[in-house]
Amino acid sequence: MDIFATALPALNEAFSLILQPQQIAYLATGVLLGLSVGVFPGLGGIAGLSLVLPFIFGMDPVSGLALMVGLVAVIPTSDTFASVLMGIPGSSASQATVLDGFPLSKKGQAARALAAAFVSSLFGGLFGAVVLTFFILMARPLILAFGLPELLMLTILGFSMVGVLAGRSLLKGLVAAGLGMAIGAIGEAPAQGSPRMDFGFWYLQDGLQLVIIGLGIFAIPEIISLLRQNRAISETSRLGAGWMDGIRDWWRNIFLSIRCATIGVIVGVVPGLGGSVVDWIAYGHTVQTSKNKENFGKGDIRGVIGPESSNNAKEGGGLVPTLLFGIPGSGSMAVFIGGMILLGYEAGPQMIRNDLPITYTVVWSLALANVFGAGLCIFLSGGIAKLTTIRFPLLVPFLFMMISFAAFQSRQTLWDLGALVAIGLLGIFMRRFEWPRPAFLIGFVLADQAEVYTYQATQIALTRFRRGFGEGLEYIFSPTVIVLLVITVVSIWLGTRQKPGGDAEADRLRPGTNRMAPVAFAGLVTLFMAVMFLVTSQLSVMIDKVFPMVVSGFAFIGGLILLLQMWRSPESGILFADGESRGEDSIAPHGLWETLVWFVGLLVLTALFGFVIALALFFVIFLRLRERLSWVRIGIMTAGGIGVLLVMAGALNRDFPPGLLQALVELPWPFAGR
């Protein structure tokens, strides 16, 4: 085998390059940094790499690569902590992990969920490294086979997961996905830059960032709900299953793990698809191919193993186009390429041809980093899982601090917090009225590429058809497109054939006695679609308005049908599901609005005093008024929380949003910008 003859000696040489004390030390530093950064929601590879870039210039290349790869490789490992323990997506790569990981924590099985997640991550990461090794020598024609029609088809395959994740009402799922796409279409249009639905407001010009949407849709509703119930995350005070169970769970589902790791590698290898859907595709696949679906969403360990196997495998896959073409598949890969240039290497075909051993040190770094990172995380998971037995309100100031800081990574202004509150409110209502939030998120994530690929593929196809009918057909129906089409059809068929797995929340969400509330929410969504349709129809550039008009038009019709169904449906129908009528939220000791005021209060305080002062005030007021702690404990917790935040922000060179106070008085960092 030619490939083996090329690969093996180079792999061998790379191994001796990496296995030096200095290089291993840099790799370990990268892993520790990556784990620390990954634990903070909203901070991912870009933030972590920016932290080390100033030191990269002039470093020995192998050490520099080990440092950077070590850091990037373990972020999808440690981001699992926040997803499983707190229900906050640790990064865009582990949003789907929340769906089953967090319910497991609530059942007192956090250690089991974490261990299963970490072993899956480890496996996925190693799988990705192996694929990278051989793929990088032969992937060029394969990547070039993915033209625009193929990318569009992959996007459609991603959308087919909506059917699986839609829950009990497919129509609600479709409208939710439409809402996600509509919100994803806000901001400057990708083709000609027309402003869409920004109403002249600069914050909306670039659209809303995924970190805001992820936190608002998943984290805020869970945090508010737990805060209202005033208890620990874990419903049992004794933690059940331990980390060994998690590892056994993974072993029992090894084939699922292999399949999901394969999905992760493929999504990573194809440039232009973006990494933020991979966990959803893997989750959808897990649900589709499982016989017994009842427990998904309530804490099925397979729902953790699937996405976690895929998101680490994606990093190995993502390095293929990054190294082969110099085309970054994600933001963190773009920074990685920048760091490689600082080391004197330009990613691209000539690097693989001329510097294969150096290229392969990347592979080894990736594999070793996954082993170090996952090993350390498994070791720590038992202890960290105890967090879930602490009474939740005590964690709330810290969580608010973390998600606000995460949200500020979007634009570093107060509006980030405002947007988070607004999207959070949407998330709270979607949770309350059983609108499938994963479907919404898939719509949001895929909106941009759905629009761009549709438009670009159409444009090129039209030119081809002008040249000749055969040439046009050949372009649209390439063998790859046909294969993907078949997979999509099978996927939709699997999704509709069986009873959808998303009826997980059925216990919590029974139809309420109040018909008006769910109808009002559905009505508001429908109204939003009508407004969007009318506003975007006023744009002058045709290619910038087609997509939002089509999406909002169809979602509007969907909303009307939904309202019609509600009108004709009996009061006990599932369409009237309302978490405030029955279930845990309805008997919570604190009301929704009363609880939400705390978060809005932090927003108002920030607008007045800037974030750091506002946060200190919030810690004190919350812990005193709501928790009635002693002043000593309040002092310790406030100082500890803000101290960690300042260290983090200082290291990452981040400012905090200023408020009214900063406009009047000049203050030093961290109270104002540098």
Place this chain on the structure above:
Amino acid sequence: MSRNFLSSFAKTAAMTAAAAVISGSALAADFSGETIEWIIPFSEGGGSDKWARFYAPLLSEALPGKPAVVVKNMPGAGSTKGANFFADRARPDGLTILGTSGSTQFPFLLGDPRVKFDYADWNVVLASATGGVAYLPADLGAQWKEDPKAVIENTSFIYGSQGATRLDLVPQLAFELLGMQVDVVFGLKGRGDGRLMFERGEANIDYQTSSSFLSKVTPLVDEGRAVPIMTWGALDADGNIVRDPTFPDIPTFKEVYTQIKGEEPSGEAWEAWKAFFVAGFPAQKMVFLPNGTDQEIIDAYTAAFQAVIERPDFAQISKSRLGVYPQATGAKAETFKTAGTVVAEEPIVWVKGWLKDRYGVELK
């Protein structure tokens, strides 16, 4: 090898620091223990980010007091957000500097309503030029060498673009002036996507700026899969368009036009192309200090950038990352700034009309 490089790096760094002290211009400004924030209004990994990260450690060594220089990415609203922020908030203390690119100048020139800054307010301390190369697939390239006119008449081209109001305005207008039939596919996220479309055979004409042409397209040319057909050219000291010094063997757009049309380009359209070419390429990237900065601080920065450019190893370390282009400071940088940001009314009006007629784009 890396060790040699490091020690030579340290030596030259010491030399440049000494040079800065001897020259005396920087006596008043001292940045010991300070952190300088270099705002780049683009995201990480893009051309401007790479450019700033190339200069940042060198600048840190060369400034008096060796302050830390950190690159702060502030992307948004096509780079106008970061530039607006700088205009609004940066204090004239030399601790905040801004790096802009042609993509910041174009909205400024076209009167984009989001622009709240004025280049005239700022003090330029470094200007970096670059160039661009257009290329064709092998078969078309071979025919082009025989008879470019026939290729233009008989080919329907597809070109991937980041948007007509961006840097792609220059190639798109050039294609149009040559009379090429080009279907422009918009919505690209970066020029790398355009190159990938070309490699997949979906686009059959593409252009790259010099540094990415050198690293990413040259291998394709060597394999016989791509043929460069023209550069946008470079400016000589008198403001004439001449051959690009990085690609002396490739004719300029102006030469190709003259060859095909039988006469030198002239008229409103040509003047408009030239104005935007100058703003987009020879004066592409600049470093600014805010309005009202002390002359001593400006001088310190000018001396520091001058010292960086005069490093004996500068040509070697910058070649693969910036290409062989003028890196100007002082009065020369001022000339670049004027050429890139002060454009007569007529070309701008013409381009606005063209954008509206051809692509339906109105900036309002």
